[in-house]
Amino acid sequence: xxxxxxxxxxxxxxxxxxxxxxxxxxxxxxxxxxxxxxxxxxxxxxxxxxxxxxxxxxxxxxxxxxxxxxxxxxxxxxxxxxxxxxxxxxxxxxxxxxxxxxxxxxxxxxxxxxxxxxxxxxxxxx
Amino acid sequence: xxxxxxxxxxxxxxxxxxxxxxxxxxxxxxxxxxxxxxxxxxxxxxxxxxxxxxxxxxxxxxxxxxxxxxxxxxxxxxxxxxxxxxxxxxxxxxxxxxxxxxxxxxxxxxxxxxxxxxxxxxxxxxxxxxxxxxxxxxxxxxxxxxxxxxxxxxxxxxxxxxxxxxxxxxxxxxxxxxxxxxxxxxxxxxxxxxxxxxxxxxxxxxxxxxxxxxxxxxxxxxxxxxxxxxxxxxxxxxxxxxxxxxxxxxxxxxxxxxxxxxxxxxxxxxxxxxxxxxxxxxxxxxxxxxxxxxxxxxxxxxxxxxxxxxxxxxxxxxxxxxxxxxxxxxxxxxxxxxxxxxxxxxxxxxxxxxxxxxx
Numbered sequence: 001x002x003x004x005x006x007x008x009x010x011x012x013x014x015x016x017x018x019x020x021x022x023x024x025x026x027x028x029x030x031x032x033x034x035x036x037x038x039x040x041x042x043x044x045x046x047x048x049x050x051x052x053x054x055x056x057x058x059x060x061x062x063x064x065x066x067x068x069x070x071x072x073x074x075x076x077x078x079x080x081x082x083x084x085x086x087x088x089x090x091x092x093x094x095x096x097x098x099x100x101x102x103x104x105x106x107x108x109x110x111x112x113x114x115x116x117x118x119x120x121x122x123x124x125x126x
Numbered sequence: 127x128x129x130x131x132x133x134x135x136x137x138x139x140x141x142x143x144x145x146x147x148x149x150x151x152x153x154x155x156x157x158x159x160x161x162x163x164x165x166x167x168x169x170x171x172x173x174x175x176x177x178x179x180x181x182x183x184x185x186x187x188x189x190x191x192x193x194x195x196x197x198x199x200x201x202x203x204x205x206x207x208x209x210x211x212x213x214x215x216x217x218x219x220x221x222x223x224x225x226x227x228x229x230x231x232x233x234x235x236x237x238x239x240x241x242x243x244x245x246x247x248x249x250x251x252x253x254x255x256x257x258x259x260x261x262x263x264x265x266x267x268x269x270x271x272x273x274x275x276x277x278x279x280x281x282x283x284x285x286x287x288x289x290x291x292x293x294x295x296x297x298x299x300x301x302x303x304x305x306x307x308x309x310x311x312x313x314x315x316x317x318x319x320x321x322x323x324x325x326x327x328x329x330x331x332x333x334x335x336x337x338x339x340x341x342x343x344x345x346x347x348x349x350x351x352x353x354x355x356x357x358x359x360x361x362x363x364x365x366x367x368x369x370x371x372x373x374x375x376x377x378x379x380x381x382x383x384x385x386x387x388x389x390x391x392x393x394x395x396x397x398x399x400x401x402x403x404x405x406x407x408x409x410x411x412x413x414x415x416x417x418x419x420x421x422x423x424x425x426x427x428x429x430x431x432x433x434x435x436x437x438x439x440x441x442x443x444x445x446x447x448x449x450x451x452x453x454x455x456x457x458x459x460x461x462x463x464x465x466x467x468x469x470x471x472x473x474x475x476x477x478x479x480x481x482x483x484x485x
Contacts, residue, residue, distance in 0.1 A: 006208070006417075006418060006419060008417075029335055029336075029338060029351075030338050031338075031421075031428070031430060031447070031452075032430050032447040032452065034432060034445040034447065036432075036434060036442075036443045036445065037443070045432070047419070047430070052353070052355065052356045054419065054421070056419070074336070074338070075336060075337055075455060076336070076337040076338040076452065076455030076456070078455065079451060079452070079454050079455055080451075083451075097161075099161075099163065103162075103163055103164065104163070104164055104168060104484070
């Protein structure tokens, strides 16, 4: 079985735009951006692909610091950046299309960084 | 004097198979901008990964989508298998490939039926779904489930397909191919279909690449990305070429899916001919620790599963990047400047699976 190579590079938030620009110049396409919640921190992974070789840049943030948008280089990044904002409350500066928290319209307002499970939490009023 | 109005389109609309919402900014009859929003069927499936042991989450991963469920389960398993130190046996890889391609057949036939329905071609819709039934019958016979198969597991597969059943499947493919040929003729040549789809919702090659289009949406614009070429499962042992069209319009996206029916039939024939004997699973030797990505080619395009483990039987995080989510920016581009009457056809042409996209 051919397995995807796991090329993950940890970078500082201030390095993000420069590294992404390097990928863009080399012709990489944006595969995805996603956020993962850790203990008090958030990992944001930016994955790019060229000739079926995937590379991932990882930024670790406290969730309060603004992250620069890469939508100026990859126009379609707005969908992931808005999603990241709506699901995890990550603030992204300079998005080309900013939904202001309205991409994912749900009855329970974002962010979902502290999920509650029906039947598994304390009962209301207790 | 032109008037600008905003028309809310969806999430419930007779022509939409799944609930996406679009605010269409119109200038008379023409769409100036389309602003999508999702959330109507958000279920928080990714978060459930921390509440279920990693072998059980296969069932939840499969339920991400009611159409390409098997490939979701398989891709999740591939991501976990990177972390648990197990070698999936060859026979299991071939079985995964066979079920993946039957899933693609069933998904494409479902979409072709819906597309015909959106164009008002009801008897073509019924022909597609009638043929889809024969594909679902095979999935039901070999896995026990028509849509949710539950046959993939971390380390291999749960069920084998006996030799005589494989032979019957191979014979059945001839009938499927013959009927698919008749349907393909209509989609590729019928004048009423051509007039509704040619030159509509055009996406250039550069736009498809830079906007991150995947699957038939990208291949219809000349971007030949097909993750099966990476050789996951048994694809590395089978020969095929991705179907690529260059017009980038709704008809090209339809043509890619029509032609992929025959690619899938051919891949299943090759897999049945080459499937080796042997075991169908390997036991994981440890709990998942670390993080891992896995990618596969769904009927709608590139699917990414990410998992993160901490050495226990509960994963810390799962992330599913579905092809529909990444095809939304290209959809926004396609809709700009189109006629209002063409919106349903253009939206359908990316084969939107909103249940997948919202997870």
